[in-house]
Amino acid sequence: xxxxxxxxxxxxxxxxxxxxxxxxxxxxxxxxxxxxxxxxxxxxxxxxxxxxxxxxxxxxxxxxxxxxxxxxxxxxxxxxxxxxxxxxxxxxxxxxxxxxxxxxxxxxxxxxxxxxxxxxxxxxxxxxxxxxxxxxxxxxxxxxxxxxxxxxxxxxxxxxxxxxxxx
Amino acid sequence: xxxxxxxxxxxxxxxxxxxxxxxxxxxxxxxxxxxxxxxxxxxxxxxxxxxxxxxxxxxxxxxxxxxxxxxxxxxxxxxxxxxxxxxxxxxxxxxxxxxxxxxxxxxxxxxxxxxxxxxxxxxxxxxxxxxxxxxxxxxxxxxxxxxxxxxxxxxxxxxxxxxxxxx
Numbered sequence: 532x533x534x535x536x537x538x539x540x541x542x543x544x545x546x547x548x549x550x551x552x553x554x555x556x557x558x559x560x561x562x563x564x565x566x567x568x569x570x571x572x573x574x575x576x577x578x579x580x581x582x583x584x585x586x587x588x589x590x591x592x593x594x595x596x597x598x599x600x601x602x603x604x605x606x607x608x609x610x611x612x613x614x615x616x617x618x619x620x621x622x623x624x625x626x627x628x629x630x631x632x633x634x635x636x637x638x639x640x641x642x643x644x645x646x647x648x649x650x651x652x653x654x655x656x657x658x659x660x661x662x663x664x665x666x667x668x669x670x671x672x673x674x675x676x677x678x679x680x681x682x683x684x685x686x687x688x689x690x691x692x693x694x695x696x697x698x
Numbered sequence: 699x700x701x702x703x704x705x706x707x708x709x710x711x712x713x714x715x716x717x718x719x720x721x722x723x724x725x726x727x728x729x730x731x732x733x734x735x736x737x738x739x740x741x742x743x744x745x746x747x748x749x750x751x752x753x754x755x756x757x758x759x760x761x762x763x764x765x766x767x768x769x770x771x772x773x774x775x776x777x778x779x780x781x782x783x784x785x786x787x788x789x790x791x792x793x794x795x796x797x798x799x800x801x802x803x804x805x806x807x808x809x810x811x812x813x814x815x816x817x818x819x820x821x822x823x824x825x826x827x828x829x830x831x832x833x834x835x836x837x838x839x840x841x842x843x844x845x846x847x848x849x850x851x852x853x854x855x856x857x858x859x860x861x862x863x864x865x
Binding site for chain 1: 833
């Protein structure tokens with residue numbers, strides 16, 4: 532049931548403006564009774580947070596090349612590729628628009644992956660920037676461009692961003 | 699009439715989840731007939747784009763201290779202060795959630811102001827980074843933190859961001 536509802540949300544957001552997304556509309560598309568959705572999620576905001584957390588977790592494999600620079604370049608390139616997909620952007624915008632927790636639902640796992648890449652470099656005996664600084668330098672421009680400009684990020688941009696962070 | 703409607707939108711977003719915002723609800727709060735809103739804006743997305751463009755244009759004064767670093771620090775500090783206001787964040791999230799143009803409505807004037815600061819430095823004979831690089835380094839982290847984390851930007855953070863850009 533959960534998978535059918537998540538799929539319905541993503542389909543509907545790819546087809547129509549987010550303002551048309553209501554629990555009864557999702558229920559109709561997923562073929563479940565609206566009260567089931569109200570019981571389980573309570574609001575569009577909660578449902579979108581759940582869909583975003585699920586969609587943006589574990590979908591990108593953390594690279595392990597033995598080099599911090601190479602790991603970051605591959606990972607940033609994968610995040611950028613994901614953010615260039617119009618359906619991904621539609622889900623992300625809708626999650627952000629649904630309330631204060633929607634944005635975090637989109638990026639919590641990205642942040643954790645970045646921390647893991649940096650920690651591994653330290654455990655190898657190398658030095659790595661603090662995760663907050665790395666997030667500002669890498670995720671900041673990626674998500675800013677994806678959401679606030681008409682110039683979505685591109686995979687080839689990864690090297691430039693990593694160079695700006697690591698020097 | 700436009701001012702009353704804009705005020706109604708901002709009040710409603712400060713009070714309740716964005717998903718409750720509909721043209722009839724805005725009309726009721728503003729004391730205008732719903733058909734007037736449908737005729738003028740057509741959709742919640744268009745109305746939110748208009749409110750965001752108006753709210754996020756001309757509200758911040760571009761500093762002119764004679765020093766690029768000082769200008770950028772003051773300006774970034776003002777943008778960060780604005781982004782720390784929960785009502786501003788609520789409007790911004792709703793604008794982003796309403797569709798692809800909502801995010802640009804929030805940042806187009808910020809981008810133009812940044813370009814003006816950099817151009818002025820060049821016209822003084824100094825050198826300044828490209829506006830895209832400056833936007834990535836300054837607006838990227840500010841808007842990323844504001845929308846995608848629970849750690850909103852703070853005015854005191856301006857110096858650090860400008861240092862990372864200018865060295």
